[in-house]
Amino acid sequence: MAKTAFLGLGVMGFPMAGHLAAAGHEVSVYNRSAAKAEAWVAKHGGAAAPTPREAAAGADLVMACVGNDDDLRQVCLGDDGAFAGMSAGAVFVDHTTVSAAVTRELAEIAAAAGIAYVDAPVSGGQAGAEGGQLSVMCGGEAADFNRAAPVIDAYAKICRRMGPVGAGQMTKMCNQIAIAGLVQALSESLAFAQKAGLDVTDVVEVISQGAAGSWQMVNRHASMADGTFGHGFAVDWMRKDLAICLKAGDELGAALPVTALVDQFYKDIQTMGGGRWDTSSLIARLTR
Template sequence: MKVAFIGLGVMGFPMAGHLQNAGYKTTVYNRSEAKAIAWQNEFSGNIAATPKDAALECDVVFCCVGNDDDVRSVVYGDSGILAGLKQGAILVDHTTASAELAKELDKACQDKGFGFIDAPVSGGQAGAENGVLTVMCGGSESHFAKVAPVMDAYARFTQLMGDAGAGQLAKMVNQICIAGVVQGLAEGFNFAEKVGLDPDKLVETISKGAAGSWQMENRYKTMFAGEYEFGFAVDWMRKDLGIAFEQAQQHNIELPMTRMVDGYYQEVQSMGGNRWDTSSLIARFKK
């Protein structure tokens, strides 16, 4: 099977590598050619000059870029993905974007005889590098059935959530939940530090109970140490939450806790933490 991957950021670079290592003939495109060359040097796949060239003769084309506009810039136009896809091929968008964009792309693909799956991921850079991402998908069952085995190259779990856009809606829920969990950890760990509890003993104990979470077990050491130069950036989190806020407004859904935490992330940005991991919420207590 021939596949392509468009966008070699901290997520796309290792995801495309897993595809190549799994035996799929993989072609990549990235706006920065230097990044594509670095990928080729590491994984020995092919490089294309445009998204169209990458998509030529592919059975599946994966995309993971920044936002709605970035997706449109690599999908449409004479040099875009749709200009290179063959009949029956499937476009899979791993970008965390709006549900409206997913529906738009689904229609654009249907009109041209292509398939489409919106497939945002959870698991962060570490999940991408280790090939253990969780993928939330929207689209038809037939298209999902074709691409799910391919995504297994970098995913530990994939789920079809519903029609086009449902994957993006599920990712919004994911980010809303993470925001609340991380704020709770920031307050709890700050409390623990101020009253003199041993961090390791504390987490070893409470992680076994109802308070346990992935964020707790994987971020507590760095949160107590004040280390944030890694992981899922605050800028990205605020972008994702902004998408959720827009969707919530359309449906008159209240997100009071999430808006509060988003404001705290804005404070972290003002501290110079734009690229810090989302666990940096605790930095507000260390000023």
């Protein structure tokens, strides 16, 4: 069992840290809103710390799951940042979806302090975090990954090293690119079925068994047809992720025409007041 710290207790981090505690790891938590950290301790035990530095002090592994590049820098750097509290030889594991650039920047700073760094963004959403069934894609040195993976297993369905630092974030971009096009296609299919007077449930039961089947189709078709979009991964966050993808695509010379188009469709959803709706809300553009 490891001594761990978890920084960021949002809809993903709260249950992920809970799985660490349930697996028997010693867990110290930090959250920008102290009330959320106290609520976590009341539910799971462990300890809450007032700063990332104090949460990270003495930990073998420090996990973070925050909002964006700037949030990650804030919890890592400065006098109260996690790096200031970590001992040489400890491993920092970042579960945030951020740019590969900030990942490499922070990994270099960590290395200078003797701290190992693994970028480990996740896929599976709130349901995957709560069920301990996340897909975790990691970048970092093999030895560092091998130290982190048995602990990450507390909330992972699969945890795989994809390459050096930054490779985890690049893999997460592949994930978001694939989801963007898939959800738009599913939205068009379901909206078409409704306009054709078909029973959406019957349609999905048939086509999900063939080549059109997907996790999104099986798990989101009913709520999409009903116009309910409260599953957790907000459009605002998806647009943040797609901006990262599109910037990386420009840098790599990789064409992402569908991703760019769907990003604008998500902008429409924001204009409709759906910034906090989940990503399946793309159908709302077609059925309003």
